[in-house]
Amino acid sequence: MTGVAETAAPARAANDEPPKKRLALVASKGTLDQAYPPLILASTAVSLGWEAGIYFTFYGLDILHQDRFNKLKVASLANPAGPIQLPNLLGAVPGATAAATKVMKRWMNDARMPEVAEFIDMSRELGVRFFACSTTMGVMGVDESDLIEGCDIAGAAAFLDYAAAADVQLFV
Amino acid sequence: MTQSPPTQREITPADSLDCSGLLCPLPVYKTALALGNLQPGEVLELITTDPGALEDIPAMARQRGDTVLASEDRGSSQRFLIEKGTQT
Numbered sequence: 001m002t003g004v005a006e007t008a009a010p011a012r013a014a015n016d017e018p019p020k021k022r023l024a025l026v027a028s029k030g031t032l033d034q035a036y037p038p039l040i041l042a043s044t045a046v047s048l049g050w051e052a053g054i055y056f057t058f059y060g061l062d063i064l065h066q067d068r069f070n071k072l073k074v075a076s077l078a079n080p081a082g083p084i085q086l087p088n089l090l091g092a093v094p095g096a097t098a099a100a101t102k103v104m105k106r107w108m109n110d111a112r113m114p115e116v117a118e119f120i121d122m123s124r125e126l127g128v129r130f131f132a133c134s135t136t137m138g139v140m141g142v143d144e145s146d147l148i149e150g151c152d153i154a155g156a157a158a159f160l161d162y163a164a165a166a167d168v169q170l171f172v
Numbered sequence: 173m174t175q176s177p178p179t180q181r182e183i184t185p186a187d188s189l190d191c192s193g194l195l196c197p198l199p200v201y202k203t204a205l206a207l208g209n210l211q212p213g214e215v216l217e218l219i220t221t222d223p224g225a226l227e228d229i230p231a232m233a234r235q236r237g238d239t240v241l242a243s244e245d246r247g248s249s250q251r252f253l254i255e256k257g258t259q260t
Contacts, residue, residue: 017259021235044197047204048235049259111195122201 024163030059057133185217
């Protein structure tokens with residue numbers, strides 16, 4: 001943990017180079033399928049030479065939870081575009097969520113897409129900043145020690161301070 | 173000036189990267205890592221099979237400050253020659 005987030009303007013290199021572009025994302029959902037888009041966008045941004053930060057809030061905080069990020073699931077209920085096509089009545093049957101999750105994982109594996117854990121590692125190695133929403137931690141009883149290493153605990157003001165200096169801001 | 177423009181000079185890639193079978197964002201991610209090991213002015217040869225790469229690789233080069241010297245659509249695959257810029 002690095003404690004309080006330092007969210008000033010983008011890093012400015014020496015010798016008058018322009019500041020880096022910045023991507024600021026909000027990850028608000030804690031399902032397997034919705035964990036991918038923010039991690040893909042952030043790892044791409046840093047590959048382009050940008051800075052990138054993701055604010056994990058509400059269910060999205062599960063992506064940073066060390067006991068949960070490897071257990072994210074795909075909803076089988078009320079998910080008409082999901083990997084298994086079930087009427088809602090059957091989508092609620094025990095095992096349906098596990099089945100939908102299994103199919104999604106197989107799709108990803110067959111397409112040689114990294115697992116969420118690998119995307120987290122790739123993103124961190126490239127310098128993507130992970131902001132853990134302090135309100136979510138308080139509301140959902142998540143302790144700092146529950147989170148993966150290298151997160152900045154931040155409230156909305158700190159994230160907006162970071163996002164205000166961003167060129168692209170997206171909510172997932 | 174005796175130096176030929178890039179399109180006319182003989183290009184010898186300093187490195188080659190095969191991203192066959194990989195989907196976005198992996199070709200961009202791996203290309204960025206490979207370019208990180210090159211010196212400015214050196215050229216990376218890149219092979220991809222993700223049709224999105226035809227747009228993604230030039231976009232990446234534009235953002236990073238590299239130059240796509242050649243972009244070849246071979247139907248089921250794509251081949252690029254990317255010259256590393258001085259900014260990255």
